[in-house]
Amino acid sequence: MEKELRVGMVGYAFMGAAHSQAWRTVNRVFDLPARARMSVICGRDESKVADAATRLGWEAYSTDWRELIARDDLDVIDVCTPGDSHAEIAIAALEAGKHVLCEKPLANSVEEARAMVAAAIQAQAAGVRSMCGFNYRRVPAVAVMRQLVESGRLGVVRHVRASYLQDWIVDPQFPLVWRLQRDKAGSGALGDIGAHIIDLTQFVTGQRITGVSGLTETFVKERPLPSAAAGLAASADGSGTGPVTVDDTALFLARLDGGAVGTYEASRFATGRKNALRVEINGSLGSVAFDFERMNELEFYDATAPGAEQGFTKILVTEADHPYMSAWWPPGHIIGYEHTFTHEMRDFLEAVGTGADPTPSFVDALQVQLVMDAVTRSAERDSAWTEVAPALAEVAA
Amino acid sequence: MEKELRVGMVGYAFMGAAHSQAWRTVNRVFDLPARARMSVICGRDESKVADAATRLGWEAYSTDWRELIARDDLDVIDVCTPGDSHAEIAIAALEAGKHVLCEKPLANSVEEARAMVAAAIQAQAAGVRSMCGFNYRRVPAVAVMRQLVESGRLGVVRHVRASYLQDWIVDPQFPLVWRLQRDKAGSGALGDIGAHIIDLTQFVTGQRITGVSGLTETFVKERPLPSAAAGLAASADGSGTGPVTVDDTALFLARLDGGAVGTYEASRFATGRKNALRVEINGSLGSVAFDFERMNELEFYDATAPGAEQGFTKILVTEADHPYMSAWWPPGHIIGYEHTFTHEMRDFLEAVGTGADPTPSFVDALQVQLVMDAVTRSAERDSAWTEVAPALAEVAA
Amino acid sequence: MEKELRVGMVGYAFMGAAHSQAWRTVNRVFDLPARARMSVICGRDESKVADAATRLGWEAYSTDWRELIARDDLDVIDVCTPGDSHAEIAIAALEAGKHVLCEKPLANSVEEARAMVAAAIQAQAAGVRSMCGFNYRRVPAVAVMRQLVESGRLGVVRHVRASYLQDWIVDPQFPLVWRLQRDKAGSGALGDIGAHIIDLTQFVTGQRITGVSGLTETFVKERPLPSAAAGLAASADGSGTGPVTVDDTALFLARLDGGAVGTYEASRFATGRKNALRVEINGSLGSVAFDFERMNELEFYDATAPGAEQGFTKILVTEADHPYMSAWWPPGHIIGYEHTFTHEMRDFLEAVGTGADPTPSFVDALQVQLVMDAVTRSAERDSAWTEVAPALAEVAA
């Protein structure tokens, strides 16, 4: 019989809403060894968190994450806060024996991430599980990409071409929300969206980024102070301006340990690109290309097909034999952004329910953090080549 | 304070699952004057309906729709059965004072549809509401199309070009499921998917189809008998074959009452097209084009723009100022098929909650039925031109 | 050693310029058994035809097509005039023993087309060749489509979906050029662009259209008189208006002799579509889709590929092993509209140079004419189904 896992979630903004939709849906759609119970939602503002509990479907709410973790009627802590509190909350939760699902990026610094990995490894010995929420791994088309590389259909991977482009702060009057403040967010485009393409390409290729040459830029250096920060939208409050302390864009070249080279770009200034996470991988036998704005499609080029028939095949990834899709609708009935979270919760419940470690692990997430750190340091040193150590070696040491 | 509407749903297969996902989600996302309560799910097979209740999140189940309608603790009956039982269930529900949401096509014949309209009009006098579930009207891009035509941006509409293409029965060994039997389904591609493009184009253009020249074809006339029919997928049971009694494809030319001409095509034999509902409308000042397989996109051509800059603009319909979208995710974070049902429930709850009539009404759905009937009759008479009467005139008469 | 074929061309407007570019280029690019010599260009206005001769590269000019045909130093007559003079010129040329390349549509009526076929058959006995210029057959992607159908890759063809959409007369102030006058052009969209999709789909499928249900419409019935007609562009001269005597759009349903059904649409009122000749063919094993505005691409769906990898493959038809392409540039270096004429001249010279009959023959072109005639007659009789006789039977009889 299926196990019940009682979830306490910290945070109720954009990620909180997305996670709630996923927790609410996952067991309605997938047959799993564990069932999530939406027990407690936690946030500092009582009126808002109470509203969120009602609206999003949580049984109770709390205004103190320490109290949440101290409860003995919860099994899972889902961390959806800004990055500056990830380490503290996740480590406390792990130490309290709670399974942890932590939003990405894992932390605001390599140091914090290392501490989290240490806590995760210690907890793991007691059967406590941890996972970082790189939800784009759960796009069915991305999972197919992984399968194609893994099964050798692309041959030797030569090129990785990854960009994650948005445009929500192009207007210089857009206010200084928390995502534009280094102390809250750790970094700007790099950690918010660059982290996704770093993780995704390492996941899909099975290769690790070993070195980078980076460049970052902040195009708009001063912005109006915000009246309130509601997700990505916000308005100025008229009380002056403040400095933008994070990158608007981060670009880097990379080498991967299987011999591939890569270009990476994360930007919030790509006018007209709304959530354009794009990845193309070229191998000796084939290529794949993906654009999140058309997330149900994958383009696959098979260089072993008859010459006159070669081309990029637009696979509509909605067939029952595509990853995750047998649980949903008939072919051609597409899914959306929120499904990536439902799939994330599916994989989490599947692993925890069967006593296995879910992926991506905190170690995987530390690897991403090490790349981001190398990009930042390279950018500070005139793009000088900067090596990226393997997280596993760190952990072993 | 918001009103509670207790829903009883008949049917638990493909449409039942889609409606359940929508009922479960709608009040979590939209602020509405009424709240849906998933009270009772109804189906004939007790074991299956009990499972469905648990899995889909209904409080109780019933194996008898008459019993369901007789209950006084339900406010809404949601009809998700095959077309042959729509009329009987919907009329009984309306007579019992229940608001009715009925899946499309409204009925299996014009005669049934007329009876349903009569019942709806009678019930309406007592404040009982009825709606037919043409969910594709609720695609945000379709709603934008409607706005563009309505506000005059397309000028005088000249051309309607609509097709709904699938390929799930191309294999002659695909078994004879209920959708291929006239007594259950009424018609084949025509009623199942052709109905959608008839309704959608009449909705978007604000014009009524006044006459048609039709052609239908059944490419595979005999199929294996099915062992069980699970949604669109099924397997043969080895016990012989039976005749396909519906159309595999239906094509027709049309004239609309605003002067436009149209081509329409519904097919289940369009190899490679999975759920390709495509509509293009050309007007004297502009055009729009839509493909459901990319349902978050709308192409809009503005012939009043500077000449050298004209072109089809691919609008990513995920902005907060697009219909329905402010409730969802940030721009570029796309939605999927199931959201059309969530929007349908939103519009239903909004209307019923405020005491208004939701659309499309049973009269609108009868209009679609009249077109389908004319196509069938034209096809039977060598494609002879066949007039389509206005449903309103019928109703008035 | 290669044979020289001295060409006399009648007409110097749009088609005259396109043919000249092709005659000028064909032997520079292809190795052929015959070499075209651009001997004489012919037109009624001496000043204009003299200019055209110089600009387009003809050795001499003539103002009288009868004189042209009477010359004994010409081998080929290339007919690029409006349709009302095709029959007279082509028949005279054939009787004078000249090979004839005649622009499409072959004639302005079935009667004329029959007379041309009779002349062609008589001339053929003396080794005189004739061909009709359906240039879109020479698009490499279209040739690949033909190969795919012919080799069985599509299986049994079920659906033909063809449209040819333009928008150059959407503006009601666009003047009454010759293409809008029945006595000059024979018909409107039907003969000008509809002829192409009729020929192309019969060519690609290898099937003949056996019956149609048609509908035509003239949206703008009166237009300003033109000051001068220069190709497709023209300006009004302020001297009043005249009636449009041809169709603005022609739509029809069709059955083909291999069991396929089809929808066809030709329009000059499809705002935003400039030269959108689109064809999709669905078979039991695969599909192809083509859009001339992206003429270097062909979409091919192979339903025999592994299920999870199926999709429309966008073949960039620029490889050396694609038809016609080895003579041009490296892969990915695309070609354009004018190349269809260069390929047409290539095929003409190849056939005539080796003493073979080029295709499409006048009989093939008569078959197209019979379909157009049936569409017109059906449209006049309320879209009643109208059979199309096989041209070959006519010819044999």
Added chain:
Amino acid sequence: MEKELRVGMVGYAFMGAAHSQAWRTVNRVFDLPARARMSVICGRDESKVADAATRLGWEAYSTDWRELIARDDLDVIDVCTPGDSHAEIAIAALEAGKHVLCEKPLANSVEEARAMVAAAIQAQAAGVRSMCGFNYRRVPAVAVMRQLVESGRLGVVRHVRASYLQDWIVDPQFPLVWRLQRDKAGSGALGDIGAHIIDLTQFVTGQRITGVSGLTETFVKERPLPSAAAGLAASADGSGTGPVTVDDTALFLARLDGGAVGTYEASRFATGRKNALRVEINGSLGSVAFDFERMNELEFYDATAPGAEQGFTKILVTEADHPYMSAWWPPGHIIGYEHTFTHEMRDFLEAVGTGADPTPSFVDALQVQLVMDAVTRSAERDSAWTEVAPALAEVAA
């Protein structure tokens, strides 16, 4: 009356054929102050160059470029040889008072390029003109991009994203043709295709690249010796292998003098990408995106349009009011690769015919060379940031 310019062209392979097609066509299509006469083609192999003269339409041939330059019956020297002979031929031609059109990249080294610039400046004083053949500037869509940036429609340019991807040497058995040898080609992907995107983006943005961080890679380091090199295709001769001495791919990050940042990538290992020159530019008010494989299309995002109607507009750049296009076919009748050269010759003849300096000048081409040199040096020094001097300053100094 129009001036005659007698052209002598050195080289008869891929570029020789492309230039010939353009010289043959340019005065047939455009009205220009000068007319090109295809006088002499020059190459070392007498039999091949004689054949080429006949096939491509040159009046005479020569086997010695020095003899060509010494002739007093030529006005223009068109240099289509590999890069190792550009400097010698072009400088000699300029000194002999011939106008020079030189293929790109201008030279195989900055040193050579500087010498060529010096010669060009000296010749310019005597009215002798020089131009470098960056043909992609002449794509109408690229010209429109330039207009949009220049007229302020994009606002402040923030991002340049450029790649030029091919795949013709993915197979390790593809032989060691001259383009893979440093002494002949100067560099690999960098000079052959990277040069194009450097020039194109500097042209379109009006900004100069001021510094780069580069990375190059040679994936296949040893290849079979070729039997003969015919354009991009070739076969091995079985006599062993030799070292590849150029880059297979070159990637770099860049800063431009207007504040933009850029990513650049040139590769011959992008499986499935045939001639994918892609450029996207994001500005504060809009964006443009272009892909040469669809060279007739330009995507333009106008961020000043009404919010709900914003999107990338696919402009089909075939209208009479688009650059170069009034000379060609009606809207929607697309053009191809070779037209870029016809436009190049048009601009050259227009300038020379009116006594003006054509662009891109040798100075512009030196600027490209300086960027390539900086990329190479950066790649050799672990991607260290490397400044790029302004060529104009060099020239002035």
